[in-house]
Amino acid sequence: MTRRPGSYSALANLARANVVVAAVTFISGVLVARALGPERRGELATLVLWPSLVSHLALMGIHISLAREAAREPGRAAACYQIGFRALSLSSIGAILVYCVAVGMLYWEKGSGQKPSLALLAVLMVPFSVWAAFQMQMELGRQNTSNFVLVRNSFAVLHLIFIAAAWLVGCSEVWIFLIASIAAAFLATSIAQFRIAKGLENHDGQRAARVDAGRLLGVFSAAWPYALSGAVSTLTASADRMLVSLFFEPRVMGLYVVTLAISQMQDLMGEAISQLFFSKVALGRRLHDIDKIWLALRLRQTMCVYLLLSCGTLLVAPVLLRLVFGERFSGSVDIVYMLIPILALKGAMRPFEEVLKGGGKPLAQARINAIATASFAISGGLAAWFGSLPVMLAAMFVCTLAGLAMIASAVAYETGLGLRQIVVPRPSDLAGMARQLLAAQRGGP
Secondary structure (H helix, E strand, O other): OOOOOOHHHHHHHHHHHHHHHHHHHHHHHHHHHHHHHHHHHHHHHHHHHHHHHHHHHHHOOHHHHHHHHHHHOHHHHHHHHHHHHHHHHHHHHHHHHHHHHHHHHHHHHHOOOOOOHHHHHHHHHHHHHHHHHHHHHHHHHOOOHHHHHHHHHHHHHHHHHHHHHHHHOOOOOHHHHHHHHHHHHHHHHHHHHHHHHHHHHOOOOOOOOOOOHHHHHHHHHHHHHHHHHHHHHHHHHHHHHHHHHHHOOHHHHHHHHHHHHHHHHHHHHHHHHHHHHHHHHHOOOOHHHOOHHHHHHHHHHHHHHHHHHHHHHHHHHHHHHHHHHOHHHHHHHHHHHHHHHHHHHHHHHHHHHHHHHHOOOHHHHHHHHHHHHHHHHHHHHHHHHOOOHHHHHHHHHHHHHHHHHHHHHHHHHHHOOOHHHHHOOOHHHHHHHHHHHHHHHOOOO
């Protein structure tokens, strides 16, 4: 059987991994920003943004559907990996073709004589990003946190190595840093897959099953609710960067992504908690079967964590921004005060999303995210159209707050818990969590 670590031990492992990933990613971001400056940093962010969206859409919910299957039937993990590889290869090829055609048409429509070479080069990120997301979701579903951590950490570390090498030799071209990202993604997924494959071979004699067209169609059919949910979640998470890249000059995009890097420091612990909800809930057949006391406690603890981290980040971010990224990015200070509370609200939505996904209720999540995203697209899009970034961020705050209220209400309805039970923190929640984490670090359950 796959090792199933204790709840707080797994949380401690994920929290440590998130700290490592966040620190390494932050250093990489600093080196890229200092090497390129605001305008070219914005160009690189835009080049990476659209293939990233394509990657999430190419997953088509297959990673979640098969991860739930592997969570409930651990003996089928090898078969899930094999059918997942076939299905995701097909979806990735289709997504890449659509992306390339869209890029070609866009540059032809502009008629500016620009070559779409960098935009086409960036599409090489798609297959590796798709497979990495599948690996992480599968290992999370199997509660194999060590492999999950390996997938995340290996990309972050390799990316830093390549970025640092480019920075040390004085590179300041966008394409070099783009190739560094592609190379890191390729090596990271290859290393992780070797480790995962060896584990499957030694695990209860698992062998892959024959994959036929009927099985492939069954996978796509079973995954469509998760595909819809994932597409909406992707648009929800990326809508702000899409609007900034479409309606503002590259320099503003460069300032914006640097501010995001600072603001996302608060995700370290909260994201670690969120990641455990899927694997815990996916073990049951229905949301009503889950331990409601555990669920309510963990959701309240997540709210506590994001509240505290948001306050701490607000205190250090403005100073850190100027000190680390340099005066060229000092224009981001005004943005950071608005982004930090918004990202705290977005982060607080994550555990509720994972509960609904793990409990087989992706359409409920999709409806809520669709309403919040559509509201922001209209209000924030109008603000961006008129060139007002502060108004766009204000609209984003209101829509995110409404989204949090709706998704928390959905979880309360599906589980039969009261809204106050899962949202309003209690004084003992954070202290109890700290005690359990310390116990887990000392080798306890």
